Amino acid sequence: MILFQCDYNEGAHPRVLEKLVETNLDQTVGYGEDEHCAHAAELIRKACGDDSLAVHFLVGGTQANMTVIAAALRPHQGVIAAQTGHINGHETGAVESTGHKVLALPQKNGKIDASQVAELCEAHLHDASFEHTVQPKMVYISNPTEYGTLYTGKELEELSAVCRRYGLYLFLDGARLGYGLAAADNELNLPLIARCCDVFYIGGTKVGALFGEAVVMSNEELKKDFRYLIKQKGGMLAKGRLLGVQFETLFEDDLYLEISRHADRLADKLREAFVEAGFPMLVESRTNQIFPILPDTILEKLGHDYGYTWQERVDETHSAVRFCTSWATREENVDRLIADLKRLALSV
Amino acid sequence: MILFQCDYNEGAHPRVLEKLVETNLDQTVGYGEDEHCAHAAELIRKACGDDSLAVHFLVGGTQANMTVIAAALRPHQGVIAAQTGHINGHETGAVESTGHKVLALPQKNGKIDASQVAELCEAHLHDASFEHTVQPKMVYISNPTEYGTLYTGKELEELSAVCRRYGLYLFLDGARLGYGLAAADNELNLPLIARCCDVFYIGGTKVGALFGEAVVMSNEELKKDFRYLIKQKGGMLAKGRLLGVQFETLFEDDLYLEISRHADRLADKLREAFVEAGFPMLVESRTNQIFPILPDTILEKLGHDYGYTWQERVDETHSAVRFCTSWATREENVDRLIADLKRLALSV
Amino acid sequence: MILFQCDYNEGAHPRVLEKLVETNLDQTVGYGEDEHCAHAAELIRKACGDDSLAVHFLVGGTQANMTVIAAALRPHQGVIAAQTGHINGHETGAVESTGHKVLALPQKNGKIDASQVAELCEAHLHDASFEHTVQPKMVYISNPTEYGTLYTGKELEELSAVCRRYGLYLFLDGARLGYGLAAADNELNLPLIARCCDVFYIGGTKVGALFGEAVVMSNEELKKDFRYLIKQKGGMLAKGRLLGVQFETLFEDDLYLEISRHADRLADKLREAFVEAGFPMLVESRTNQIFPILPDTILEKLGHDYGYTWQERVDETHSAVRFCTSWATREENVDRLIADLKRLALSV
């Protein structure tokens, strides 16, 4: 059985693990106040081209999302997100558990745009009973999105502008950021993201680390007292240096992007094979998640040897599913899958 | 200026106020443990035909909704409601502020149906990552709905059945329940509602009281420790007897329904006048809220003398608005409005 | 049975009720945006000698406390209060239910002082793991306290100064403020309180109104968006004018203080009678709550005809109890109690 259902089926990139082994018995102080965290933060600031950024390391994505959002909002404020945004549907109401409504907007390929945000804000401002509705105060986007798609530079800059116009924070969930930055059609880069967003995070869990996300903040209001929030929400690792060591390794040279490119290349290869075999994509994307539409009969057969995730029913006999590659995916496994796919396609 | 924009423009029905004056200097114990509350609860139990019901008096609707929902749900559970449900859009995220997601469903005339609930529950049960999504545990409906419409007996019984099948609580928000029960096309009655719902409330604020809602519970799980929750959420009135006295008066004889019938009759009269004058309704209903669609030019003129609420834009030159009657509406004011309306309609 | 156990055994002062009756069928807009609320706020601003104050009317004390505190604090911040503070022990954890810890300090006669606040803040600042402890951000005091005692002018000014030094908000719970302002040994007045506190409230529920508290804010940060919070926490009365009308009446002339003086005078009379009869006070105070220490045998007999609240056990045969007077207390009832007390004291 070869697993393609997600990008966290394996442990860490060998170089990350080596560094953990190498530093294992060193003594450091706890809670992220060690030199590895300081160094990793420095490397990330440099990659973002901004010395004034605050960088914090949290254990996981749900935690990063809920901690950032809870830190940013007052009780009557909510966060705008795509209907398909991770915080809206796949975190067991973590945001609501901190008291805040997710203001869900219709999405297109997993994305929302500046005009939707403007429309919602205008409607709020002109509602005679505006104090009876949740005040929009933050926009949450994910890049790559839950559909593997990417925001263009223009889209991100427009979202940033609309947020500034209406006094909203812009928050980018980069759980798979590496796979976005390394994609063939990517237009973004870290300095641009840091300039456009008030806060974003660089995902480690899905991109080479055992676990960990690096939260990056440019907005001074958000920086204030953030470590209290990390502690309160359960995200302050006693051995914080584990996170520092991992991100140090990923950002010391081009490792983070290099391993992301590997995954994207294999996803491209797999995507082309699906299309060649006659199976269209639910959504066009060039990152590490692909969403082919297949006959249920073929899916059933593929399922004996390969793990994938069911996404949605397309018609009575076809479903869209998700295949993921990652930094850890072996090309030989992709090739084997492609071969089996071709065989099955011929047999239809 | 005559106000028709809501059903809480005046104080209380004169008989309610008289009773408050009459008992004003009597001494009673506090926090709803007095004889008036006990008597009012007894009258409501009798009207519902069930001696085992728990009855609690709360100050207002948002409070009743948030307290009931917070009392019923564990942290990972959410409440299903129509997209247009009051808890979803007009309570500044009160439900979310207690940690729970509102699982909003598309509505039809302000209503949701049993099949939608079943579909959502089935999807949750069969989702491989069900623990990553909010667990549905309650269904919230309002009757009359925010559009003034009513559930039929069959619709309510089917919702009740689907809730029992999937282990959900059924909660009916009856902020305007009187206007529902008194409507020409009403099929429900208190005993049926008490049998079908785990908890519901009988609105006083909009139906003859200065303020106050009577929460009625049949489900033993929900009854447990509910007074702690009322206190914690700020809804336990020190002079609880004020609520008891008001509901006593409303339920001592047929007063609650009698004054509701008055409002519904005047709404019917107004509705017919709109239709006769050539203005269609956004939604068909027979309760105290009507939603005519009018040319913006006429609305502008009407607005000089009459208060109404803007509801939604229908096309470039027409809007739907809301006119409400209530127990306090004077027929002469309705007649005046009708006369002006006719005049304006002719001038178009 | 004559009830002395609290100051909310009756309804409202007759003049308040008359005004409610008089305005009952007037039409006003809802949610506190009517002229009565505007006028009442104006009267309170004038009484406080500060035109820039924000004034909001809420239904009750627990609600006022939780709404103000939830509006003021970020998630990692807590509120300092006396161990005996109402928010710490008698509101079913309402403050905690909004996510905030009450940082309880030892009290003396129900009061805390500036040096205790300074000490706690210094300890927090110098704690190496300060981010692992709740950040103090507000001081809550009640005046009169839960023991009926009063802050002196000097004590209040020192608390105000220490709060400003450490960046804390000062919040005064004035559920019984009238009885404090009217007390023989009172040193405070509304302008002083408004200057010293960032936010405070003037209690109506216990001082002549059917219900209602007037929250007064001087701090601009706290004023921002407060009405959203009132709505979210369930405290925005649909018929907001009921609160406006009541506070208008209480503040139109000297009524609020006049009826408070009545209660304090009767409490003084009762207090002297207890002391003369040989029963000491648990705490010295001159407001409407008195805490005599009596033999259990006498308490048992008194309990047949008079309501009081048990406070605490003093020794094996004596308990401290609470007797309250209020604006509604009749002097003849106080006299009857005194006569019975003398009789029982002689029989010991």
Added chain:
Amino acid sequence: MILFQCDYNEGAHPRVLEKLVETNLDQTVGYGEDEHCAHAAELIRKACGDDSLAVHFLVGGTQANMTVIAAALRPHQGVIAAQTGHINGHETGAVESTGHKVLALPQKNGKIDASQVAELCEAHLHDASFEHTVQPKMVYISNPTEYGTLYTGKELEELSAVCRRYGLYLFLDGARLGYGLAAADNELNLPLIARCCDVFYIGGTKVGALFGEAVVMSNEELKKDFRYLIKQKGGMLAKGRLLGVQFETLFEDDLYLEISRHADRLADKLREAFVEAGFPMLVESRTNQIFPILPDTILEKLGHDYGYTWQERVDETHSAVRFCTSWATREENVDRLIADLKRLALSV
């Protein structure tokens, strides 16, 4: 500089790390549903002698505490803990952030006893306004406590009995459980703890793992839906197998206790050296944390070469501090500290 200030200055025990390296590129499903987690849970159930226990792996201690408590309590319920309990003072109000009050009791050597719990419960039950106070529903203890002390078998059984009498859950925080079980004066064992408690956790972070705590539940009410809560509170690790692999290694043979014994033995050695040198202990204990009282002058000198934690001021010239050993402490470092200590003691 040699660090003795805590028991998380190093990474993981080498065998734990080896196993992580060895399994690194294996593919497993995510979120703790893999075979390593299943196997680790099985080993823990076996060690506890109870096949019916539910075992869940969480990332850290604050997270385990807040998730267990939030899962167990309804909104009006609170958790009883020692004033010095970790949840009361060192988790930035994490419990309160989920809406619950910590009901703090005075402690003796970091412990609370059954009679205190009974007294609090009786007081609640007999309080006339019990619904105005938080309902006690859980008892939280830590073993070893924050002072390194241990509950005796009798103490734990009495706490368990009092909890069952009053319908409370008993929750034992075992962040340092290994150091307790391995201590010279320990009376507890896992089967006893599992029988006495409704829920407890076995700490990995401080006892040989990189991070991770194993939550063990016997009470069926608590087991229900617990994984939803883990996800919502941000504690569900995508690569859950990391936790499984670590606990597998710790519980495959006697490793967990073996490495704990090492730490306790070195703490004993250090403790004796302090006492022999004339420095008394603040609290008597036999686990890996010791709290000597030393002259500030000596502390200042020791601080140049050794890390310790300041605990509390004892008098004008003496302070109590904390030294910790752990599974990773090298005996040569302890010996060096002892030699320096002797030298400094002579110089006084």
